[in-house]
Amino acid sequence: MIEEKENIQFELTDELVAQVEHLVETRNDEELKSLLEDFHHADIAEILDELDLDDSVYVIKLLDSETTADILIEMDEDNREKVLRNLSAKEIAEEIEELDTDDAADIIAELPEERQAEVISNIEDKEHRKEITELLAYDEDTAGGLMAKELVKVYETWTVAGCLRRIRVQAKDVTRVHSIYVVDKKNKLIGRLSLKDLIVAKAEHKIADIYIKTVDYVHVDDDAEDVARIMQKYDLEAIPVVDSNQKLLGRITIDDIVDVIREEADRDYQMAAGISQGVEADDSILKLTRARLPWLLIGMFGGLGAASIIEYFNGEMGDFIVLLSFVPLIQATAGNVGVQSSAIIVQGLANDSLDGKIFKRLLKEALLGLVNGLAIACIALVITHFLFGTPYIVSITVGIALISVIVMAAMIGTFIPIFLDKRGIDPAVATGPFITTSNDVFGILIYFVIAKLILQF
Structure with missing residues (x-):
């Protein structure tokens, strides 16, 4: 029951x-x-x-x-x-x-x-x-901020019989015994002990004869996110923490790492959405405003920049005023491509799966952008010319601009997170409003420059 x-x-x-x-x-x-x-x-x-x-x-x-x-x-x-x-x-x-x-x-x-x-x-x-x-x-x-002091440790000089007696005493203060750590007489971590090996060993055997010398560990000053990556990579339920002298200080268990992963995911999600600090729905209006306003201001200045570019070319367009109808298409495409590229890069940086040099990564994204740009440009050309009745030369212009903007947005979305990461800045700040705003501005500029060159207004 x-x-x-x-x-x-x-x-x-x-x-x-x-x-x-x-x-x-x-x-x-x-x-x-x-x-x-x-x-x-x-x-x-x-x-x-x-x-x-x-x-x-x-x-x-x-x-x-x-x-x-x-x-x-x-x-x-x-x-x-x-x-x-x-x-x-x-x-x-x-x-x-x-x-x-x-x-x-x-x-x-x-x-x-x-x-x-x-x-x-x-x-x-x-x-x-x-x-x-x-x-x-x-x-x-840091690892020190995550660790607990409760653990089970044994000395290599103990016998199996003496070890079992002492483990029973230590285990009373430990909620879950994930691992048994082996230390030398100076309390330096030297290995781990399998419970199976301990049980089947003869009582008079020394721990030094049966312990496993390979053991994963982290240093007390290691970043919490690095600890999370190590435990995730090796599927560890717990990991010991040592100081600079290899002395055993404590252990970190998987429940604490789950909290780290969740908090980091929440923070990156908020930063990608343009919220500059950790907030919750029930926080005060003042705190929510402080978190959101900086990125909204960036978006505002980006919008003003795009508007000034449009204003600059507006007086010169003459018979090609129809170009203004495609501004939302250019902005939306540039923003979406930039966010997609940066999201993949940020994810790769977060889980340490991003390999290769920046140049190769940029070249790959440029080629990918070219392929996607050609596909989107062809579809846009057919729709604008045959369905909307847009003059052929204008549709060609929009198509070429789309290809250029998509390649540009893909490269910006790739380069900025990698650049920030190499400078020790969280690459999550590159996603969302930052990438979208920068691509909006550059996208509009490229669009009208290409239009001016082709249409000669």
């Missing part, structure tokens, strides 16, 4: 939220705890995110710290911040005691500096307190 409950997918409904609100309002603690005890902590966090602040704080204080510590980790960041403001330093410390060091450090890092010191001083477990303090010293976007 229990197993059947676990297999039922949780669904947050208005009725469930209303039921929890009613139980909180009537202070029916026993029924409320009974209702929530069968839910996963992530599901309870989802419920609390729908409650008002006072009700959320009431539930957190009602349930035991072992449960609420996990709930806090799963809550929406803004809601968690509000809840923590309504808990005393001692109450927060009690929650922290139940968490792994990496999660504990993440929560404490969200608090104001004065509150951080107060909470840390209320953590009774001295070793836990020391390890959390160590983690807080690392940048959150």
Whole structure:
């Protein structure tokens, strides 16, 4: 029966939220705890995110710290911040005691500096307190900022029998034992230990005789995205973290890497859409404005630039005023091609699958643009001349301009992300409005220059 409950997918409904609100309002603690005890902590966090602040704080204080510590980790960041403001330093410390060091450090890092010191001083477990303090010293976007101190390590000098006894003790503090790491007497990482090899080995054997000397690891200062790429490439559930002297410091587990990948994807998606900083739909109007306005201004200036080009040629077009009808076609095509090219390049840079020199990449994109341009130009020529009745020479002009613009847009969309990446700038800034705007301006300029050369106006 229990197993059947676990297999039922949780669904947050208005009725469930209303039921929890009613139980909180009537202070029916026993029924409320009974209702929530069968839910996963992530599901309870989802419920609390729908409650008002006072009700959320009431539930957190009602349930035991072992449960609420996990709930806090799963809550929406803004809601968690509000809840923590309504808990005393001692109450927060009690929650922290139940968490792994990496999660504990993440929560404490969200608090104001004065509150951080107060909470840390209320953590009774001295070793836990020391390890959390160590983690807080690392940048959150590095391996050190992701790692947890909880792990299982053994010394190469131990016997199999002694190793098993010590592993049992260490495993009590580790939520999941993904790997067993082997260190020397100076705590330097030298390999890993297979659980199968440990079990089948004779009790008197030394760990030095059975451990595996090859082990993937990352340095404590490595970028979080680089760690994610390594773990993704080698399908690792966990990876050890070492310092410059190869000393074992901690481990990073796959759940933390999933968060890194998700956050990076969200950030790149927002940057590609022209949002300059991480925001959410529920953020304040001021914060949303600050995130969106810079790129909107770039788009505005780009539009003014394109308008000035049109204005410059407008007085010279004479009988070829019909050229203005095809401006949206030129702009849309240039923008779309540029975004497509840059998206492929940014994706390749992100997953480290982009090989070859810039020149070869540009040549390939130019040839691809030429092929696509010829196809689109032929279709546009037929439609504009035979369906729209556009003069033949104008249709030819539009077709040639389309080919030129598509090749140009493909090369800009390819070159800019690679250039930014080599300069240490996130190539995601090149996508979206930036590429679209630059291609709009250059596309219009190329269009009218070609038209002027062919039509001689």
